[in-house]
Amino acid sequence: MKLTGAQMVCESLRREGVEVMFGLPGGAILPFYQVLPQYPQLRHILVRHEQAAGHAADGYARATGRVGVCVATSGPGATNLVTALATAMMDSVPVVAITGQVPRNLIGRDAFQETDTTGITLPITKHNYLVMETADLPRVMKEAFYVARTGRPGPVLVDIPKDVLTETTEFEYPEEVSLRGHRPVLEGHPQMIKKAARLIAEAKRPVIMAGHGVIISGAWEELRELAEKAQVPVVTTLLGISSFPSSHILSMGMPGMHGMAYATLAIDRADLLIGVGLRFDDRITGRVSAFAPRARVVHIDVDPAEIGKNVKVHVPIVGDVKRVLRVLNRHVEQATHTEWLREVEELRREHPSDTIRETDKLIPQYVIRQLSELTGGKAIVVTGVGQHQMWAAQHFAFKEANTLITSGGLGAMGFETPAAIGAAVGRPDVPVWTISGDGGFQMTMYELATMMENDIPVKVAIINNNFLGMVRQLQDFFYQKSYVATGYTHNPDFVKLAEAYGILGLRVTDKVQVVPAIQRAIEHSGPVVIDFMVEPEENVYPMVPSGESAAEMIEEKLEERVWLR
Amino acid sequence: MAPVADHTITALVEDKPGVLTRIASMFRRRGYNISSLAVGHCEVPSLSRMTFVVRGDDATVEQVTKQLYKLVEVVRVSDISSENLVCRELALVRVKAPAAVRSEIIQIVDIFRANIVDVAPDSLIIEVTGDVDKIDSLCNLLKPFGIKEMMRTGRVAMTRGAAMVEENGHGQAG
Structure with a gap:
């Protein structure tokens, strides 16, 4: 032809x-x-x-x-x-x-x-x-x-x-690919898998850390089986969120720079860390020499170059996460780890970073909580990068596999609106929400036109604090509140902007308006933009400062928090 | 700190435009240093064989080999430092050689089993092949006469005995 x-x-x-x-x-x-x-x-x-x-x-x-x-x-x-x-x-x-x-x-x-x-x-x-x-x-x-x-x-x-x-x-389309230099290893080494199973059996305080690789290889069930069979608590990296149901009793959320304090502290105390499909990124480890200091490390990943790159590994397993976990689950013994799970639960009570402050003010964490509640934790959430991203990671209860889409490694603001368009085109059966900051939203907000033109019903939640909030927070913590070049004093009227594109725009300035606005957006068949005008100087807690360890973690004062789990 | 040493790494790569750029770019962006690099055709027509000398501790060099192997056009990578190797470099040295010292220089060249490949009225070009130490020694001896120009190839290396770095054989798996 x-x-x-x-x-x-x-x-x-x-x-x-x-x-x-x-x-x-x-x-x-x-x-x-x-x-x-x-x-x-x-x-x-x-x-x-x-x-x-x-x-x-x-x-x-x-x-x-x-x-x-x-x-x-x-x-x-x-x-x-x-x-x-x-x-x-x-x-x-x-x-x-x-x-x-x-x-x-x-x-x-x-x-x-x-x-x-x-x-x-x-x-x-x-x-x-x-x-x-x-x-x-x-x-x-x-x-x-x-x-x-x-x-x-x-x-x-x-x-x-x-x-x-x-x-x-x-034109003749080749049937097969012949690339001498690209032959990924998918099956894990049987001896290494057995060794990992032995370490799991010996461990008193094991922690599973699940990453994006679990989602990519579709190993949701296999991960759950491993965790349940050996009764091991599961922490997830930012991109690993939604690789394990957040409502699960063994789910510990995200550790690291803005992770749950108890998850970070559990890693600090662990004697075995089972890394599954991840790369031990610096936002997770903090100072590498002080990361998981008591733990032996099992690392499963399809990319051999990730093993040993950042963290010293005792049992390396190169392979596809799903295939490796299937074999590993056969070798892993049933266990209870009752004492360790009780200790972890205590950590959770002492460091309740999954709670939010009781206040009449409109705080961003409350908005995320309500979004999670009203969507049943089943929407696909696409976030931008910054404070709102961390609050989404902390306070949205992801119930289904692969429902958080976020720019983790590069941290590209403005990712959310176009990525949500792609997600909604690929999964028209699932509601797609973006959680944006006012900064990042303005980087790609022109894509509202694409949504409207192609009938793509993305719901946009702007967490609007009139700041480049995460940078402002760094200035608050480390630069004596010298807010250089982080305040947006002349943001556009996002409601009018939405209307200019022919999109329903809603504004929320008070806590009581949050639920009705979200409900209205859910009921509306087309795209919606909600401008949540939140408290401008809210900070993300906890925070492990860049390059520091769990010991240097900054937590919000406990008395200001209440249980909302 | 783990000991820092020179490691000899060989790689089989696709003989395609841009391969060297990909490899050099990877070394640059990950902050690895290449002390020496030699590239040339090998026994398989569509592949080239490269020899790198990389300075670093064992963990760094392991990362280098893994990152090299990740490149789609890199077929095989091997850190052969710990093996019994034949290592060779070639150097061309243009040395000042007025009549008064010429015979002295020729004697040195003979001792090193090097060759004189060009003769000019007041200079010679000497070609020498050998391991790094041999070439360094010759250069040191020639220095007093005045080295006008010198060019050294990178190191090429091969394991002794039957072990080979082949397309499907010995080397970094992954």
């Missing part, structure tokens, strides 16, 4: 099972767009900025477990993808980015809208390609999808010169 390069790309997308992509056209990628009508099964969602296309593909991929696809033109189109690709890289999200490039004879001549896209994206993609021969396109497309989704997932970029898109040649 003879096809143009552009048709080959579409044909490849179709064969990879792609149903939707997010993009924005331009000159160099235009031949691709012009053949799209020939492929009605490929839905294209036009965004307002390429960064949003990238984040939407990311949100789609995280929500569905499939590869997300974004499209941009050469030059500025490609450079606008950078933040989104870096986000997907840090959080191991399978994304394929297709970019147009100037025609081959102009490459290297500083042509109009030329940029070295593969050069720029080299350190922020799992792999990338510049396709210089049209005949290579089918193989490259096949490889791109394969590399993106296998092993530790990540973004792959395919840069295609305009004249490659227009050239016609024979």
Whole structure:
């Protein structure tokens, strides 16, 4: 079958099972767009900025477990993808980015809208390609999808010169991928798994730490089985939240910089730490030399380079989390750990960081609690980055697997709105909420147009404190409240802004308005923006200052807290 | 602190444009130092073999090999430092050689089993092959005569005996 390069790309997308992509056209990628009508099964969602296309593909991929696809033109189109690709890289999200490039004879001549896209994206993609021969396109497309989704997932970029898109040649899609340098190990080493089971049997104070890998490999059931069989409390990293039901008796929430104090302290006391699908990021460990000082460490991850990178590991297990846990669960003995669980429960009572302050003021934590309550903890929540993200991680009770989508590694503000669009397109059966700050929301709020245009009913909750709140908090704690460049004194009227896009906008200024506003948003069939005008100087507690240990943790005064669990 | 030492790492990589950039970029962004690097064709037409010398403690060098292996175009990686190795470097040295000292220089070259590959009225180019120590010693001896220009290749290394770093064989699994 003879096809143009552009048709080959579409044909490849179709064969990879792609149903939707997010993009924005331009000159160099235009031949691709012009053949799209020939492929009605490929839905294209036009965004307002390429960064949003990238984040939407990311949100789609995280929500569905499939590869997300974004499209941009050469030059500025490609450079606008950078933040989104870096986000997907840090959080191991399978994304394929297709970019147009100037025609081959102009490459290297500083042509109009030329940029070295593969050069720029080299350190922020799992792999990338510049396709210089049209005949290579089918193989490259096949490889791109394969590399993106296998092993530790990540973004792959395919840069295609305009004249490659227009050239016609024979199309034959390869059945298989042959990549000598990419053969992920999926089965854990049997001896290591047995050793891990032995350590679990010997442990008096074991803790499981579950990360994004549990969600990526779909090991929700297997993790639960392990925890229940050996009666081991489970803490989750930020991206591991919703890998384990938060209502479970063994669930301890998130430890680390803004984690639950009792979870951080449990790790401090643990004699065995079982890391499952994570990378021991610095927000979790704090000062590495003081992290889990009494614990032996079992580390399960599909990426061998993560094992031993940050934390010294006693039992390394390279493999797919689901497969490893299945085998491990067969070897693990039933246990009770009654004493340890009682100790952990005591820690929870002494350090109740999952409670909020009783007050008539409109505090952000209360808003999150009510969102959790009224959605039944079953919505997909997509957050931005900052205080509201931490409050969502602390106070939203995630009940279903894979329902928190957040930019963890890169911490990219503005991720939430476009990523929520992607999530809602991928999971139209589940309500999708964003939890935003007023700062991050303004970074990508133009995507309200995309929501409206494509009938994507995302509910937007802006936790509006007229500050870049997390940075303000750092200034509060460490810079004598010198609020340099963190106050937003002239935010737009977000209700009017929503209305300008034809979206229902609601404002909440008082605690009593919270529940009715959320209910109204749930009942409304289209997108909604709620502007929650919260207390401006609320801080996130607890806090382990950057590079410090559990001993240096700052907690909110206990007497100010009440039980709301 | 774990002891810091030079490690010899060999890698089989796809012979494709940009491979060296990917590898160099990874070393740069993760803060590893390459003391020496040699690349060239190998016995498989579509692959190249690289030899790196990386200075670091065992944990750092283990990370280097794992990060190298993560690159899609890197097929095989091996830290062969602890094995019995044949290591070679080649150097070209242009040394001042007026008639008065020329025979003295030629004697030194003979002792080192090096070669004179170019003769000019007042200088010679000496080619020497060997391990790092040998080349260092020769250079030290030539220094008093005046080294005008010197160029050294990176180290290339191979394990002695039957062990090989092959596409599917010996090396870092993962």
